[in-house]
Amino acid sequence: MISMPRNSLKTAQDFERMHALAVSGELKESCTECLKVYWQSLLNGQYRYDRTRKLEAGEEPAGGEPDYKVIDEPNESGEVERWQYDRVIDDRSRINALGFTPEYVQTKIDELEQL
Known part of the structure; x- marks a missing residue:
């Protein structure tokens, strides 16, 4: 099992990499829950x-x-x-800066909730 390093979600690629680890079961369960919170914060901050x-x-x-x-x-x-x-x-929100759409982020949250 892999932990999520502190400050590891700076780029869209970081989010995608951690998400892939969570979906494959390689990320610790507590880190998967934390990742879900980070995805949700992108939606909340838009x-x-x-x-x-x-x-x-x-x-x-x-x-x-x-x-x-x-x-x-x-x-x-x-x-x-x-x-x-x-x-x-907010056009300058983090979700936009990372290049994600609200629908895409919601899909990622839904995937993590099904684990």
Whole structure:
């Protein structure tokens, strides 16, 4: 059985190599679970929240979480303002930098869950 070295998932090839070891049964079970968490973190990190508009008192956001968040923030004078943040795809996310698609990553997670 092989362990997953610390900081071993820097490139797409690293992910693929560790995944192949997990599928073949050569990777320790605890490391396989850890790999699944890393794949999931790629999916979770594909979004960011952009501040889009100030909400008036009593005004509701355009929708619910996770697509929209409302955050109370103090302004320069110390008054609290409510701001709507919209969830958007982050073009600079790690999943994109590695060249993976969300569908591909989900397939990899599903494969590990079947082990």
